[in-house]
Amino acid sequence: MVRPDDQEKVLEIFCINTCLWGGMFNPIIPFFEDVPSWWERDNYRFEDAKQIINGYLDFFEPDFLVEAEKGLADGFGFDPNRVLQLADILEDPVEGGWDKYGLSVHDLYSELYKEKFQFESRRKHNIVHVETKNSAFDGFVAANFGSFPVQEQFRYFELNYKGVFDPKHITLDAASFLEMHKSGWTSALGIGCEKLQVDYSNRQVPILFILDAQESRDLVDFWNLRAIHQQGLVIPIQWIEYLSPFCKEFILRNYHYVRGNPDDVMVYPTSIFSRSIPDNDIEEIHKNYLHVDKKRANTLQVWYPPIWSKPSEKVFSPKRPTLEAGKKSMDIQIDEDDPVIQFEHLFPEFASEYGSKFRLVNVVRLQDWSSKRQIATIFPCDCKNPIFPKFRIGRSSSLFTTEGMIIFPEYRNLSESWNLIDGTIAFNNWFGYNKVPATLSDGGRPTQQIIQTLGGFVGVSCLAHKGIIKLLNKIANRPVTKTIRYQKFQEEIHCAVDDEILKEQTFETLVKRRAVQLGLELKCGECGSWSWYSIKQIDYSLTCSHCFRSFDFPVTNPLDCKHSKWTYRVVGPFARPDYADGGYAAALVIRFLADVIGGMGQADVTWSSAQELTLPTNDKVEADFMLWYQRRQILGMGYPTETIFGEAKSFGTPAFKQDDVDKMKSLAETFPGSILVFATMKEGTEFSKKEINRIKKLAEWGREYDKARQQTRAPVIMLTGTELFAGYSLRASWEERGGKHKDLIKPASVRIDNLRVLADLTQQLYLGMPSYGSFLSQRFHQQNRAPKTEAIHPMS
Numbered sequence: 001m002v003r004p005d006d007q008e009k010v011l012e013i014f015c016i017n018t019c020l021w022g023g024m025f026n027p028i029i030p031f032f033e034d035v036p037s038w039w040e041r042d043n044y045r046f047e048d049a050k051q052i053i054n055g056y057l058d059f060f061e062p063d064f065l066v067e068a069e070k071g072l073a074d075g076f077g078f079d080p081n082r083v084l085q086l087a088d089i090l091e092d093p094v095e096g097g098w099d100k101y102g103l104s105v106h107d108l109y110s111e112l113y114k115e116k117f118q119f120e121s122r123r124k125h126n127i128v129h130v131e132t133k134n135s136a137f138d139g140f141v142a143a144n145f146g147s148f149p150v151q152e153q154f155r156y157f158e159l160n161y162k163g164v165f166d167p168k169h170i171t172l173d174a175a176s177f178l179e180m181h182k183s184g185w186t187s188a189l190g191i192g193c194e195k196l197q198v199d200y201s202n203r204q205v206p207i208l209f210i211l212d213a214q215e216s217r218d219l220v221d222f223w224n225l226r227a228i229h230q231q232g233l234v235i236p237i238q239w240i241e242y243l244s245p246f247c248k249e250f251i252l253r254n255y256h257y258v259r260g261n262p263d264d265v266m267v268y269p270t271s272i273f274s275r276s277i278p279d280n281d282i283e284e285i286h287k288n289y290l291h292v293d294k295k296r297a298n299t300l301q302v303w304y305p306p307i308w309s310k311p312s313e314k315v316f317s318p319k320r321p322t323l324e325a326g327k328k329s330m331d332i333q334i335d336e337d338d339p340v341i342q343f344e345h346l347f348p349e350f351a352s353e354y355g356s357k358f359r360l361v362n363v364v365r366l367q368d369w370s371s372k373r374q375i376a377t378i379f380p381c382d383c384k385n386p387i388f389p390k391f392r393i394g395r396s397s398s399l400f401t402t403e404g405m406i407i408f409p410e411y412r413n414l415s416e417s418w419n420l421i422d423g424t425i426a427f428n429n430w431f432g433y434n435k436v437p438a439t440l441s442d443g444g445r446p447t448q449q450i451i452q453t454l455g456g457f458v459g460v461s462c463l464a465h466k467g468i469i470k471l472l473n474k475i476a477n478r479p480v481t482k483t484i485r486y487q488k489f490q491e492e493i494h495c496a497v498d499d500e501i502l503k504e505q506t507f508e509t510l511v512k513r514r515a516v517q518l519g520l521e522l523k524c525g526e527c528g529s530w531s532w533y534s535i536k537q538i539d540y541s542l543t544c545s546h547c548f549r550s551f552d553f554p555v556t557n558p559l560d561c562k563h564s565k566w567t568y569r570v571v572g573p574f575a576r577p578d579y580a581d582g583g584y585a586a587a588l589v590i591r592f593l594a595d596v597i598g599g600m601g602q603a604d605v606t607w608s609s610a611q612e613l614t615l616p617t618n619d620k621v622e623a624d625f626m627l628w629y630q631r632r633q634i635l636g637m638g639y640p641t642e643t644i645f646g647e648a649k650s651f652g653t654p655a656f657k658q659d660d661v662d663k664m665k666s667l668a669e670t671f672p673g674s675i676l677v678f679a680t681m682k683e684g685t686e687f688s689k690k691e692i693n694r695i696k697k698l699a700e701w702g703r704e705y706d707k708a709r710q711q712t713r714a715p716v717i718m719l720t721g722t723e724l725f726a727g728y729s730l731r732a733s734w735e736e737r738g739g740k741h742k743d744l745i746k747p748a749s750v751r752i753d754n755l756r757v758l759a760d761l762t763q764q765l766y767l768g769m770p771s772y773g774s775f776l777s778q779r780f781h782q783q784n785r786a787p788k789t790e791a792i793h794p795m796s
Contacts, residue, residue: 001053002068004030004217007139009068009086011216014142014223015149016089017189019157021103021360022196024146024189025227025323027060028220029053031072038217038275041302047309050075051710055308058640059320061383061401063361063408064101078384091356092153103351103359105192106160111350112194113164127186129167140213141172143223144234146189161188174239178246181233195348198230200321201633205267205299206231206254208247208290211274213238218274221304225272228307228318237277237285244289247271251290255297270299310710322403322637324363331369339375339420345409353412365404366420367604373456373594376426376606378628379405381640387433389426391419402630403637424448427608427626436670437614441622444610446583449573451590451609454513460591462506464725467496469584469681472515475570477577481532483521483567499727516568523563525551532569578650579681585648586610586625588724589679593627593644596723596730602753603631604638615670621663624648629675631753642755646677654691655680661694665701668714672706675755679719684766696767699759703775715759718766740765 002009010028017023035049047055054076057065065073066084073083084101091097091104130145132138141147148158161167167188170176209225211218213236222234233250235243254269271290273282282302291298311317325348332341346362366377379389379400386399399406407416421429424440431438454460463469471492475484484492493507510516519534524544531545540553554563573580586609594605606628613621627644645667649655656678664676678695695716702714722741726733730752734741744761745752752758763769770778 001029001031001065001072002220003032003072004220006068007216010220011139011142011147012086012149013068014139014219015147016086018142018146018148018192019090019104019154021105021108021192022323023102023105023192025193025198025321027056027062027227028223029056029060029062029065030217030220031068041275041279047707047710051707052308054708055310055710057384059307059318061320061381061403063399063406064358076384079386090149090154090157093156094153097356100356101358102356103348105157107351107355108192108194109160109164112191117164117166125165125186126183127165127167127191128170128180129162130170130172130180130187132172136214137172139216139219140236143219144189145187146192148188161191165191174236174242177236177239178243181246195325195350196323197325198321198323200228200230201319201637204229204231206233206250206269208233208235208250208269208271209274210235210237210240210271210277210285210290212236212276215274215276218276221274224307225305228320230321240285240289247290248292251292251297252294255292255294266296268297268299270301272301272304275304319633320637334375334420340417341420342415342417344413344415345411347409347412351412357410358408360409361406362409363404363406364398370456373605373607374422374452375420376423378604378606378630378641379426380430380628380643381630388430389421390429391421400641401637402640423606423627424608424611426606427611431611431613434671435616438611440608441610441612443581443622443624444586444608446573446576446580447586447590447609447625450580450583450587453515453572453574454509457591457595459509459513460587461595461728462502462509463584463588464591464727465496465506466681466721466725468493468506468510469579471496472570472574472584473577473579476575476580481521481530481567481569482575483519483532483569486518486566486568489516489568511568514571515574517571519567519569521565521567522553524549530565532567534569582624582648582650585650585679585681585724586646588681589646589648589677589719590625590627592679592719592723592726592730593629593677596726596728597753597758598629598631599728603629605629613667613670615666617666619666621666623663623667629755642675643671643673644675644677644755645671646679649680649682651680651682653682653686654688655682656691656695658694661698665698665714668702672713673709673711675715675717675759676702677717677719679724681721681724683722684718684720687766692767696763696769699763699767699769703772712756715756716763717755717759718762720766723762 002013004010013028017026020026031053032049035052040046057076057078064082064084065078066086066089067073068086070085088099089101091100128145130141132141138147148154148161170180207229209222209232211222211234226232235247240247251269254267256267258267271286277285279302286300305318307318326346328346330343334341348360351359366375368375368377376389381400381402383399383401389398389400428438428440451457451460454462475482490507493510494503497503497506511518517534519532520538521530521532522542523530524547526549527544527547529544529546533542538553540555541550542553543550554560558564573583576583579585590607594607597603598605608626610622610624611626613623615621623645625646625648628641629644630641631639633639645664647656647660647664664678668674668676676698695718699716702712702716704713706713722733722737723730731745734745744750744764750757752761760772764771
């Protein structure tokens, strides 16, 4: 973190990163108290200074934050134990480096020397060491090619570089700059990334970044842009006339059709002008030096990519690449009663066994492949102050990011030992860290038991039929025996399920997973009453549950229905009345979020059933279910984790009362940015007007934009029987439903796995609200409509 106009500190940062393995990808976060006038063209102000800096932190998720001057990180909530100074990085060979950070290129140079540079090569390598006669270009040289610190104690970096690689010395000017680009040069900055694989994970257009080579703020922008963009060239405005033919050749060479694309999609190389170049000069510069005689090939961009802003799926948003030097996958069978895993650290072979304590990181991604998916694998993303999770034995808390769990291995050939936890414990611990005491409520036990009994969400899918839920509840509400004849039970199941393949599968799941238990109803030979006996209880002599006298099993005619009936009895949570005390609805909505919209690798979840929370206001509230939900990208890292609180109801009318709405609002105020879910098994047409209005009022409150978090305050999702009883695809269910459901889901670009998009769609469907885009447009026109007033004289 540095003031972007502090040329001396910016140059020092470039030099330090030249000495670090992968240092070219260490981002530089610009610091300012107020947004400077040059930040946006036409002096627009979309975010304030703190929002911009927080946006950079959220985008890059730094492991450590290094201050160019002490105190810059104050006020951003960053863990002070992970705030460093520039002097904390490089190792002084005299004083040692145990307390330093990062892996220097010293070990890397030694390895590369052993591998190939100690031998005479037939083909001369094209490694350069670049200097400049004009000190005004020192920053440009360091940002492009790398430069080494000038302090005496760090001179060994430059000496090692020259000794190992014997680089060609270049004095930079326009001609040598052009020649290096044509010849495919390698510099100290690039060599410092050897043995790293960089995955940019998204298709990018080639760019020319035209900047003022003497402006440090432009160099900071270039440094960050290069870290996230693979295909780009930097062009100093000072040399643009000389480099003009090269730039035009670059544009023409990269203007072509996308290979293998049947729709003739074109690649448009883009010229991006830095913020230091005046608006009035851009058009003329582009026309004179960059414009090519080919239609549609002249793409001009006068704004800097807003990497500090929240990404949008409607427009292309920059993405952070992943860097890795090695990876390993392990399948570990764990004991559910003692879920401990052990694994060895990954460590680059070239790194010495001993060195600084924080030289590199391992990224750990957990995936629970069991059907129950009870192990907590997803946690809230918080790069600033990660107080949670903490399940490393004898270690501090880990750092959970969109990339995975970050840990800092200190030595080679050491192993980690982790105590894994389930979602209920994870949420309970998280609430405790946030000073919100929580306990698993009695209302949450049926939900947990249902999911566990059915073997996870695949088993819960057998409940995704309204007829099944009605049948199980009908049996559970019988006053005497909660049983049903086995033939009748099978017939009812088949009638409730439309899909022929699922009929028998649903029946077998409920029976084999022991949602129902097989037994005999026998008529007492003494009092004539009927009693139910499990298979284990059947014997030649039985005791009547009514008169408590013994009677003989009807061995002479065991199939006579006048004396015996084979039946199924609902047991455990399925024997609870009122739809398993609401457990069916909660289990179905958790399954919907985890498997229907989050299935097929689209998202990972950590879930918990109902917990009772004591909020900071001392109010006690209960959430029927809660989840951490992290969407995955097809390539690259995941999206930030969403926290979900939900209220689940069965078929009651009204399903949601004012107390339910007030409770959810209290949770949203305590945990800003949370997603609020109202779920019921009844259909949207069954909501009363009062019910809709009270939830709609909360949804309108939740739509308000939180500037500090750069997102809406609390999106509200409405789920009905259409969603809870969906199969394995919500898109298919809505298309089958037809009407407005089908119209909203029709565009292929609609990402229903994005919970904020799902909130917008369900608010339109069930609350009669306009789309979020229409809401914003209306709000904009209201705020910008000029008030019509008449002059009023004081005496009138």
